[in-house]
Amino acid sequence: xxxxxxxxxxxxxxxxxxxxxxxxxxxxxxxxxxxxxxxxxxxxxxxxxxxxxxxxxxxxxxxxxxxxxxxxxxxxxxxxxxxxxxxxxxxxxxxxxxxxxxxxxxxxxxxxxxxxxxxxxxxxxxxxxxxxxxxxxxxxxxxxxxxxxxxxxxxxxxxxxxxxxxxxxxxxxxxxxxxxxxxxxxxxxxxxxxxxxxxxxxxxxxxxxxxxxxxxxxxxxxxxxxxxxxxxxxxxxxxxxxxxxxxxxxxxxxxxxxxxxxxxxxxxxxxxxxxxxxxxxxxxxxxxxxxxxxxxxxxxxxxxxxxxxxxxxxxxxxxxxxxxxxxxxxxxxxxxxxxxxxxxxxxxxxxxxxxxxxxxxxxxxxxxxxxxxxxxxxxxxxxxxxxxxxxxxxxxxxxxxxxxxxxxxxxxxxxxxxxxxxxxxxxxxxxxxxxxxxxxxxxxxxxxxxxxxxxxxxxxxxxxxxxxx
Amino acid sequence: xxxxxxxxxxxxxxxxxxxxxxxxxxxxxxxxxxxxxxxxxxxxxxxxxxxxxxxxxxxxxxxxxxxxxxxxxxxxxxxxxxxxxxxxxxxxxxxxxxxxxxxxxxxxxxxxxxxxxxxxxxxxxxxxxxxxxxxxxxxxxxxxxxxxxxxxxxxxxxxxxxxxxxxxxxxxxxxxxxxxxxxxxxxxxxxxxxxxxxxxxxxxxxxxxxxxxxxxxxxxxxxxxxxxxxxxxxxxxxxxxxxxx
Numbered sequence: 001x002x003x004x005x006x007x008x009x010x011x012x013x014x015x016x017x018x019x020x021x022x023x024x025x026x027x028x029x030x031x032x033x034x035x036x037x038x039x040x041x042x043x044x045x046x047x048x049x050x051x052x053x054x055x056x057x058x059x060x061x062x063x064x065x066x067x068x069x070x071x072x073x074x075x076x077x078x079x080x081x082x083x084x085x086x087x088x089x090x091x092x093x094x095x096x097x098x099x100x101x102x103x104x105x106x107x108x109x110x111x112x113x114x115x116x117x118x119x120x121x122x123x124x125x126x127x128x129x130x131x132x133x134x135x136x137x138x139x140x141x142x143x144x145x146x147x148x149x150x151x152x153x154x155x156x157x158x159x160x161x162x163x164x165x166x167x168x169x170x171x172x173x174x175x176x177x178x179x180x181x182x183x184x185x186x187x188x189x190x191x192x193x194x195x196x197x198x199x200x201x202x203x204x205x206x207x208x209x210x211x212x213x214x215x216x217x218x219x220x221x222x223x224x225x226x227x228x229x230x231x232x233x234x235x236x237x238x239x240x241x242x243x244x245x246x247x248x249x250x251x252x253x254x255x256x257x258x259x260x261x262x263x264x265x266x267x268x269x270x271x272x273x274x275x276x277x278x279x280x281x282x283x284x285x286x287x288x289x290x291x292x293x294x295x296x297x298x299x300x301x302x303x304x305x306x307x308x309x310x311x312x313x314x315x316x317x318x319x320x321x322x323x324x325x326x327x328x329x330x331x332x333x334x335x336x337x338x339x340x341x342x343x344x345x346x347x348x349x350x351x352x353x354x355x356x357x358x359x360x361x362x363x364x365x366x367x368x369x370x371x372x373x374x375x376x377x378x379x380x381x382x383x384x385x386x387x388x389x390x391x392x393x394x395x396x397x398x399x400x401x402x403x404x405x406x407x408x409x410x411x412x413x414x415x416x417x418x419x420x421x422x423x424x425x426x427x428x429x430x431x432x433x434x435x436x437x438x439x440x441x442x443x444x445x446x447x448x449x450x451x452x453x454x455x456x457x458x459x460x461x462x463x464x465x466x467x468x469x
Numbered sequence: 470x471x472x473x474x475x476x477x478x479x480x481x482x483x484x485x486x487x488x489x490x491x492x493x494x495x496x497x498x499x500x501x502x503x504x505x506x507x508x509x510x511x512x513x514x515x516x517x518x519x520x521x522x523x524x525x526x527x528x529x530x531x532x533x534x535x536x537x538x539x540x541x542x543x544x545x546x547x548x549x550x551x552x553x554x555x556x557x558x559x560x561x562x563x564x565x566x567x568x569x570x571x572x573x574x575x576x577x578x579x580x581x582x583x584x585x586x587x588x589x590x591x592x593x594x595x596x597x598x599x600x601x602x603x604x605x606x607x608x609x610x611x612x613x614x615x616x617x618x619x620x621x622x623x624x625x626x627x628x629x630x631x632x633x634x635x636x637x638x639x640x641x642x643x644x645x646x647x648x649x650x651x652x653x654x655x656x657x658x659x660x661x662x663x664x665x666x667x668x669x670x671x672x673x674x675x676x677x678x679x680x681x682x683x684x685x686x687x688x689x690x691x692x693x694x695x696x697x698x699x700x701x702x703x704x705x706x707x708x709x710x711x712x713x714x
Contacts, residue, residue: 002695002697002698003695004694004695004698005691005693005694005695006689006690006693008690010690011690012686012687012689012690013504013686016686016687016690082689083501083573084492084497084498084500084501085498085501085570085571085572085573085575085583086567086569086571087492087493087497089492089493089689089693089695090695090697090698146569147569170564170566195573196505196573196574197573197574198572198573198574234572235571235572235574261505261573262504262505262507467501467573468500468501468504468686469504469505469507
């Protein structure tokens with residue numbers, strides 16, 4: 001039923017959204033890597049520092065089926081519903097759509113009336129997803145002005161092309177594959193939009209067959225994983241341009257378009273360079289006016305691999321004698337000023353000032369876990385930690401940054417063969433912009449469960465898209 | 470002008486103003502385009518296409534009613550319109566979907582189409598019809614051709630409400646047109662459209678400019694009450710009242 005006033009979590013512009021009150025709950029995808037007997041779950045973590053249960057799990061809902069492999073998820077509705085050309089201001093931000101990469105199921109969870117006790121209200125079976133869209137392995141979820149958009153990694157055979165599918169935001173009925181024309185696009189992963197420019201940008205990881213059994217060293221060394229991003233026309237639903245990084249760059253993952261809809265640039269994290277195991281962040285940008293101009297891409301951040309004794313490395317890396325940073329996620333504050341870069345391999349979260357997007361400046365860094373370092377959390381300085389900062393989410397006011405340490409179970413096993421003990425922590429961003437790990441926030445998930453993406457109650461830096469500058 | 474037409478014209482003007490208030494009907498789009506281009510001119514440039522699209526939606530509704538009126542008497546037509554309003558109102562009550570069209574990079578033509586679709590999807594033309602028919606009722610005696618609408622509401626040719634003058638000038642024009650022998654109902658249909666669209670443009674334009682220049686969008690978060698909900702109820706209320714108009 002529609003509401004009388006706009007959902008209070010909707011904000012016309014990113015600037016107004018940064019005035020939002022601090023979140024009190026975080027929703028965390030918890031995956032069960034054994035895949036045996038027990039389903040993945042959505043956890044509810046208390047993030048209110050004044051609460052007795054601060055940094056503790058206060059609720060959990062199990063997915064109905066075993067083996068989903070939860071990864072990313074997202075809201076049914078968000079600030080994009082205030083877009084003037086598709087106004088749906090009175091829909092509630094209420095449901096989380098949680099896809100499973102391995103089952104292709106889309107689990108829909110209701111976070112009301114009790115936000116600490118979410119309930120499953122619908123499951124769109126993987127078979128239905130594939131029948132109606134041709135896609136499998138749904139991944140990123142974004143609430144669009146005119147529907148809910150999900151990326152998907154591949155087709156029914158586990159090959160390409162992957163792409164984007166969309167759902168009706170009232171009924172959660174699948175509308176079909178979103179693209180009318182894929183152009184040269186084959187691999188898929190994340191996507192984001194420039195609503196002010198009627199543009200979608202998508203990235204490339206690999207097809208389901210290339211990723212579900214772990215990273216394939218042969219394919220990797222042959223440079224077969226994704227090494228481009230794609231620009232799409234949001235209105236015509238057509239491919240516009242392919243932006244290549246070069247064959248040595250492997251796996252272009254998270255895309256973070258500028259949050260201000262006027263700006264036509266954004267960042268994409270690239271996991272690995274085959275030349276020296278470095279990771280990088282690239283900037284795409286529009287040169288000239290939309291419609292006539294050209295989209296360009298260039299590398300703006302380089303993070304080198306760190307030399308390491310082979311015996312400290314997992315078998316996959318021993319031959320290289322170095323630990324790669326493995327930039328697996330990045331996130332951008334709502335004011336487009338600070339970019340957070342997760343180095344899951346070296347166990348580091350970096351913060352860059354990207355006020356000038358062409359020339360990012362490293363402003364602070366924090367170490368946690370890491371393949372070699374195993375840096376403890378400051379709250380428990382004697383306990384070495386495994387995994388590393390991976391999924392990173394920023395609060396709307398930009399003052400808190402949440403990180404979790406699991407990537408994707410088949411890949412976790414390759415880079416952290418002794419297993420990953422799941423954790424989630426928080427960093428505080430001081431007035432001067434520098435970040436520091438909160439010693440009082442360390443959520444360790446129940447043994448066997450690993451946290452992945454975090455979504456903050458009421459929205460976060462990467463949930464919402466805006467139509468007003 | 471027949472003083473009996475004052476009441477339906479007033480109602481049409483107010484309905485236009487009410488359409489203009491709704492952020493979903495265009496003024497917010499003008500503000501958004503102004504912000505995207507960081508230009509006050511973009512706000513102003515958006516207004517004529519928005520009004521044109523809105524006016525066209527009214528013209529089309531009147532034209533359709535005129536077609537139906539070719540085979541139905543005015544009294545039956547009122548019941549048909551009432552039924553359509555009721556069905557549409559109930560549907561709007563349970564669903565707030567509308568055509569998927571548009572984006573933030575639109576030219577004047579696309580903005581006109583968007584406004585036309587948005588107004589049609591909200592049943593703007595449908596809601597105006599009872600008042601247009603009421604006016605036609607008052608015209609009937611002077612035509613003296615019985616109560617069927619026949620050619621009386623026929624809207625042939627393109628009507629550009631933006632090309633028309635404000636309501637008072639247009640009504641003056643109506644007399645001139647009558648003098649030239651134009652069918653009275655065409656003029657009445659045009660007048661109804663122009664008056665309604667003028668009400669829409671006045672309010673939407675005022676809101677767009679004031680919000681862009683002074684108020685900013687923060688107010689949207691509190692002030693954007695669900696006008697679609699009110700609108701649905703208004704459609705139903707109009708449906709119930711139509712047979713008595």
